[in-house]
Amino acid sequence: MLFASRVAHIPGYRCDGRLLDVGSGAGQYVWAMRDLGWNAFGLEPAMAMSEESVQGPSPFVAGWAEQLPFAPAQFDCVTFWHSLEHTADPRAALEEARRVLRPDGLLMLEVPNLDSLQARVFGRFWVHLDPPRHRYHFTPPALRRMLQLAGFTDITIRLRPSAIGWEGSIRISWTARGKGCRGPWRFLRPIGLLAAGLEQMMARGGCIEATARPAPIPRMLGGEIPASPPRLSVIIVSWNCRQARERCLASLAAALKDIPSEIIIADNGSSDGTVEWLSRHAAGVRVLSFEDNLGFAAAANERALQELGVRRVSSPRRGKVSEARRAHQRQFWFRRLQKWRAGGEATISVLKRKYGLGRSRFRGRDGTRTWVGFGVLSYNLHRLVTMG
Secondary structure (H helix, E strand, C coil): CCCCHHHHCCCCCCCCCCEEEECCCCHHHHHHHCCCCCCCECCCCCCCCCHCCCCCCEEEEEECCCCCCCCCCCEEEEECCCCCCCCCCCCHHHHHHHHHHEEEEEEEEEECCCCHHHHHHHHHHCCCCCCCCCCEEEHHHHHHHHHCCCCEEEEEEEECCHHHHHHHHHHHHHHHHHCCCCCCCHHHHHHHHHHHHHHHHHCCCCEEEEEEEECCCCCEEEECCCCCCCEEEEEEEEECCHHHHHHHHHHHHHHCCCCCCCEEEEEEEECHHHHHHHHHHHCCEEEEEEEECCCCCCHHHHHHHHHHHHHHCCCCCCCCCCHHHHHHHCCHHHHHHHHHHHHHHHHHHHHHHHCCCCCCCCHHHHHHHHHHHHHHHHHHHHHHHHCC
């Protein structure tokens, strides 16, 4: 039975998909994913599986996250559910996950949030400050940076509330002050739930959820990396435009002849011989050759969403577009989705002014979410009062 807190941790199903849960503990998540059709495995340093849980060949392996006992590109999904903070070297563990993931694989993880509201409130009594079991702690920016250094891209960071974190921290704090068994234990659950809701509204959730994919590894052709940084780096994104690329390089050669510079071409899987031509005729140019077309901005986003099964994507193209594209954007459903988006932004603006949220202490992306959350809460409370 999959416990409720892991319902959001179910990756999209893949036929014959292979999943590795690093730090699998007693193995509930592994068995649950097997029940859902995944060929799931668990890695745990301290193997203590009960006999009744292991039926037939065991899907569990003893080992360390920093040295996974698997060949490269073996898994479609690798998960770390509150296990990355236990590792001796988190970056090495993530690099190992990158190694065993397939090129289109998915990394999913969750760790405590050192920048959370509960961590700030309880300080040294925060339940997740648990050495030597918890060796490392992360903030959202630090986790994003570590994922990038480990070779991941398409990184998504979310903050999740943690009622358990509040309950455990209250217990530790109350006991440390000598209150013993006289603490308000029976009120812990409602207090924890209320506090978790508050930290979510303030965008200071107790846990960090992250997903990421392995960054594509390009082939490096031609040109050596300069010993010292050049004054100018020219980066060209290429896809099936060999003739234009020849003229472009000739023009750049004339313009940059007196400037210490480098030229880097990132080729997105061209099929017109661009890479072969560059390898023969552009010796001083560094070429990053990707197997797939990584695309550009809105067009790439729209194509990626459609490949994921989204039937209707309303992403307007700016500037000069073809007649076919103009006809596509004139369709009723396309225009209606655009009005819905504009209407949502207008509703938020009205809420802000109606309930005195014209100015906000909060800044940045997380601050915007907090500000919108307060506006929606105020609106819902007002509706409840007027309906009564």
